[in-house]
Amino acid sequence: xxxxxxxxxxxxxxxxxxxxxxxxxxxxxxxxxxxxxxxxxxxxxxxxxxxxxxxxxxxxxxxxxxxxxxxxxxxxxxxxxxxxxxxxxxxxxxxxxxxxxxxxxxxxxxxxxxxxxxxxxxxxxxxxxxxxxxxxxxxxxxxxxxxxxxxxxxxxxxxxxxxxxxxxxxxxxxxxxxxxxxxxxxxxxxxxxxxxxxxxxxxxxxxxxxxxxxxxxxxx
Amino acid sequence: xxxxxxxxxxxxxxxxxxxxxxxxxxxxxxxxxxxxxxxxxxxxxxxxxxxxxxxxxxxxxxxxxxxxxxxxxxxxxxxxxxxxxxxxxxxxxxxxxxxxxxxxxxxxxxxxxxxxxxxxxxxxxxxxxxxxxxxxxxxxxxxxxxxxxxxxxxxxxxxxxxxxxxxxxxxxxxxxxxxxxxxxxxxxxxxxxxxxxxxxxxxxxxxxxxxxxxxxxxxxxxxxxxxxxxxxxxxxxxxxxxxxxxxxxxxxxxxxxxxxxxxxxxxxxxxxxxxxxxxxxxxxxxxxxxxxxxxxxxxxxxxxxxxxxxxxxxxxxxxxxxxxxxxxxxxxxxxxxxxxxxxxxxxxxxxxxxxxxxxxxxxxxxxxxxxxxxxxxxxxxxxxxxxxxxxxxxxxxxxxxxxxxxxxxxxxxxxxxxxxxxxxxxx
Numbered sequence: 001x002x003x004x005x006x007x008x009x010x011x012x013x014x015x016x017x018x019x020x021x022x023x024x025x026x027x028x029x030x031x032x033x034x035x036x037x038x039x040x041x042x043x044x045x046x047x048x049x050x051x052x053x054x055x056x057x058x059x060x061x062x063x064x065x066x067x068x069x070x071x072x073x074x075x076x077x078x079x080x081x082x083x084x085x086x087x088x089x090x091x092x093x094x095x096x097x098x099x100x101x102x103x104x105x106x107x108x109x110x111x112x113x114x115x116x117x118x119x120x121x122x123x124x125x126x127x128x129x130x131x132x133x134x135x136x137x138x139x140x141x142x143x144x145x146x147x148x149x150x151x152x153x154x155x156x157x158x159x160x161x162x163x164x165x166x167x168x169x170x171x172x173x174x175x176x177x178x179x180x181x182x183x184x185x186x187x188x189x190x191x192x193x194x195x196x197x198x199x200x201x202x203x204x205x206x207x208x209x210x211x212x213x214x215x216x217x218x219x220x
Numbered sequence: 221x222x223x224x225x226x227x228x229x230x231x232x233x234x235x236x237x238x239x240x241x242x243x244x245x246x247x248x249x250x251x252x253x254x255x256x257x258x259x260x261x262x263x264x265x266x267x268x269x270x271x272x273x274x275x276x277x278x279x280x281x282x283x284x285x286x287x288x289x290x291x292x293x294x295x296x297x298x299x300x301x302x303x304x305x306x307x308x309x310x311x312x313x314x315x316x317x318x319x320x321x322x323x324x325x326x327x328x329x330x331x332x333x334x335x336x337x338x339x340x341x342x343x344x345x346x347x348x349x350x351x352x353x354x355x356x357x358x359x360x361x362x363x364x365x366x367x368x369x370x371x372x373x374x375x376x377x378x379x380x381x382x383x384x385x386x387x388x389x390x391x392x393x394x395x396x397x398x399x400x401x402x403x404x405x406x407x408x409x410x411x412x413x414x415x416x417x418x419x420x421x422x423x424x425x426x427x428x429x430x431x432x433x434x435x436x437x438x439x440x441x442x443x444x445x446x447x448x449x450x451x452x453x454x455x456x457x458x459x460x461x462x463x464x465x466x467x468x469x470x471x472x473x474x475x476x477x478x479x480x481x482x483x484x485x486x487x488x489x490x491x492x493x494x495x496x497x498x499x500x501x502x503x504x505x506x507x508x509x510x511x512x513x514x515x516x517x518x519x520x521x522x523x524x525x526x527x528x529x530x531x532x533x534x535x536x537x538x539x540x541x542x543x544x545x546x547x548x549x550x551x552x553x554x555x556x557x558x559x560x561x562x563x564x565x566x567x568x569x570x571x572x573x574x575x576x577x578x579x580x581x582x583x584x585x586x587x588x589x590x591x592x593x594x595x596x597x598x599x600x601x602x603x604x605x606x607x608x609x610x611x612x613x614x615x616x617x618x619x620x621x622x623x624x625x626x627x628x629x630x631x632x633x634x635x636x637x638x639x640x641x642x643x644x645x646x647x
Contacts, residue, residue, distance in 0.1 A: 034245050037387070038394055039404045068245035077257030079242050141612060147237065175610035199408070203611065 002213035007052035008169070010115055011207035012122050012138050014179055015066070017198035018043040023065045026085040026191055028155040030220075031067040034080075036202060042066035043197060044082055045136055045181060047124040048212070049115050058091035059113030061126050061133070063189055069151045070162060078164065081151040086189050088128055102163065102217060103156025107188040121179075122206050133186045138179040138204035146171035153220075160220035169210015179204045236268075236585060241607040267291055269588020272595065272603060280311040281497065283623050285600055291592075298600035301618045301632055303497070306467060306575050307547045308623025309537040310497030322532030330525035334361070335514065338525035346535045351504050353538055354465075354473050354488060359504035360513050361531070363523045365462050365491030366392040368501025371519030372489060373429070373458070374399040375512070381425040384418055384455070386410065386441075388434050393460060397429075399518075409434070412445035419453040426455035432464030432475030436609055436617070438572030440464075443479045451484075458487040462501075463576060465490035466541055472548055496537040500526050551575060551622035558620055558629050565637040566646045570615070578604070578615040579636060581645055587614035590643050599635040 023033040023041035033041035044064040051057050062084050069081035087104045088111040089095055095106045109129040116123045120140050126133040148167045154160060177200035183189065238261050246254040262270070271290030278295065279286040281303035287296050309315060322342060332338030343361060351359035362368035373396030377383055381402040385393055388409045397404040405422075408414040419426065428450045430441045441459070450457045461474035469477025474490065476482045487509070492500040503513060514520075526534075541547065555575050562569050568580040581587045584605055591603040594616065605614040618632070640646045 032245070032247060037404075037406050038398050040406065068247040071246040071248045071253045071257065073250065073253050074256060075253075077238070077242060077246075077254075077261070079237060081245075149237075174612050 002215050003217060004054055004214045006050045006212045008048050008210055008212060009051045011048040012124055012136060013044060013046040013205040014136050014138050014181055014201040015203045016043045016181060016201055019196050022193045022196040027065050027067060027083045031083050031153055034066045034068055042202065047113055055091060055094040055097060058089050058094055059111060061088045061111055061113060067153065078149045078151040081153065083153045085191060088188060102154050102161055104154045128186060128188050131186055132184040133188055134184060135182040138206055140206050141172045141174035143170050143172045155220065161217055162220060163217045164215045165212060166215055167210060167212045170208040173203055173205040175203050177201060239606055269592065272588065272591050281305055282311050283621065283628050287600055298598055299628055299631055300600045302600045302602050304494040304619055305497035306495045306551060306621055308621050309540060312540060315533045315536045318536035319529045319533035322529040326528035329527050332524065333521060334525040335521055340528045342528050342531045342535060343525060346531045349535055349538045350502050353542065354504045356488065356504035358507045358510040359502050360510045361526060362501040362520045363526055364499060365493055365501035367519035367523060368489055368503060369393050369460060370396040370399060371517035372503050372513055373397055374518060375516035377402045377427055382422050384415060384428045386430055389429060390431065390435065390460065393429050410442045412442060412449045415446055416449045419449065419455060426453065428455050428457045430459055432459055432461035432468065433574045433576060435463055435576060436604060437570055437578055438574045438576030440573050441475055443475060443481055447481060447484060456486040458489060459485050460489045462491040463494050466495035467548060467551060467575065472541060492534050496534055498534045498537060499530055500534065547622045554620050554622060554624050554629060557626060561633045565633055567636060567640060575620040577618040579618055581614045581616060582612055584612055584614045586643060590639055591616060593639045594635055597635045599632055
């Protein structure tokens with residue numbers, strides 16, 4: 001059973017080291033950042049180019065912190081859980097449709113997500129409201145069909161919810177630390193201490209020709 | 221929170237989409253909730269390859285071992301390149317005899333904390349012997365290498381201090397820093413420039429921790445460069461020579477001696493479990509340091525002391541090392557031989573420059589099947605995969621011993637090169 005399906009042509013997800021004290025400032029006090037080392041949490045930067053969705057084609061940027069998944073007896077274990085602290089889309093319709101049900105921290109201006117690919121690398125350049133937001137370059141590894149299961153939290157003034165999201169398609173990842181993230185000063189990610197982001201990516205994941213489904217959305 | 225509906229079985233990611241890292245964190249209302257998904261995963265993961273860990277050995281960890289196959293239960297006689305025992309000491313007749321005599325004299329255990337009733341004459345003799353071997357004023361023993369790092373670091377550092385760790389630091393170093401409640405900063409592996417950057421502007425007490433040989437890659441610490449940065453910033457340095465004490469340097473004191481920097485290092489830590497194939501850890505240095513650690517090293521203070529029989533066996537082992545420096549020469553000759561043969565067979569051992577050689581498979585999906593095939597052909601080696609090493613950097617960890625013969629090493633090369641070629645890992 002899925003609530004909604006989204007077909008994508010390409011996607012990039014980079015994870016970066018962020019001091020836990022900086023990560024904690026970005027998440028709700030009820031969730032706990034995952035630490036990759038003692039004192040070091042994980043910033044997730046993810047951009048997707050959706051070609052088919054209930055809202056038409058659109059691009060999406062998610063800035064999130066990796067957090068502990070919520071596990072209940074008998075529940076499927078997600079491979080990771082995300083707490084988005086900034087989400088942008090190229091299409092206002094999705095924000096208007098999703099927000100009443102799911103309090104994601106949407107940036108209310110339309111983004112421009114410019115995806116490109118070079119020799120073994122993929123890049124996304126994002127601008128929001130005409131101002132540059134970020135540039136991320138990630139390198140590819142071997143590709144294979146994979147399924148990823150993530151839990152995504154969103155907590156707003158009137159409560160929170162968690163979605164179980166499946167991403168299935170061509171997937172490539174590695175931890176060789178070759179990619180790069182450039183964050184420009186921008187109000188969309190104003191809570192993020194850009195100077196605290198440490199070094200090259202922990203992991204670089206590229207996705208292509210796949211489907212993302214939201215399988216359940218439950219109130220917290 | 222309402223429960224998330226269970227997904228259909230066919231929609232779930234396969235077990236290979238999970239690893240131990242997926243089951244560490246789990247928020248919720250019951251500490252046992254993680255066990256269901258973990259059990260479900262492990263029940264698939266174990267027969268698929270995780271059974272290769274902790275297979276029961278029913279012989280001494282010599283160069284040939286008898287191992288009960290974790291999947292079939294069948295006993296297998298295998299060529300052993302998995303045990304530490306770098307100098308083949310633990311099963312030497314004089315070591316076993318010393319331990320047996322100690323059991324007859326002292327019984328099974330030390331029956332007390334080292335600071336109360338658990339210190340025996342043989343512990344004092346061992347501490348003195350190790351201090352002499354390391355050319356230091358004094359030494360203090362710990363029950364394990366893990367407890368040596370945890371106990372020493374937490375004895376010396378406090379909240380408000382800063383500990384700078386190599387990103388590949390052993391878990392015991394990290395846990396020591398956590399227990400110390402100091403600010404912990406990781407610097408890029410063996411990277412003096414990153415250490416420089418991380419030390420800049422840090423005030424107060426600072427401790428840099430490095431390892432002589434890194435256990436997953438077998439590479440040696442860039443000690444001269446890291447020490448120079450450490451000194452320039454007024455920090456102290458601890459070197460954990462778990463995998464290098466008794467092996468490196470003109471007198472076998474370790475990597476610090478190898479670089480001619482033995483006297484420059486503030487704190488020396490080592491273990492008895494690697495080169496000696498025993499158990500226990502130690503710290504050596506100036507007398508007042510050792511007395512201080514005796515009073516504040518909680519992992520030792522609140523543990524029972526090493527069994528006297530173990531201490532007696534270790535003492536016999538140290539005496540062998542003192543009178544048989546040729547053991548180190550034999551080890552390095554074996555290392556050189558194996559490195560040459562691996563190069564000839566196009567087997568990648570990464571950045572290793574020591575007796576620890578990671579045979580790089582670089583294929584997380586295949587590493588267990590490869591390790592299984594290797595074991596079926598008579599070679600005992602463990603696979604190492606994510607999250608112990610980065611994704612797609614899976615490997616088989618080879619430990620070379622002075623006890624190996626060239627015929628042993630040649631047999632190992634034959635098995636490895638055969639399987640790796642069949643699996644398309646090397647040409």
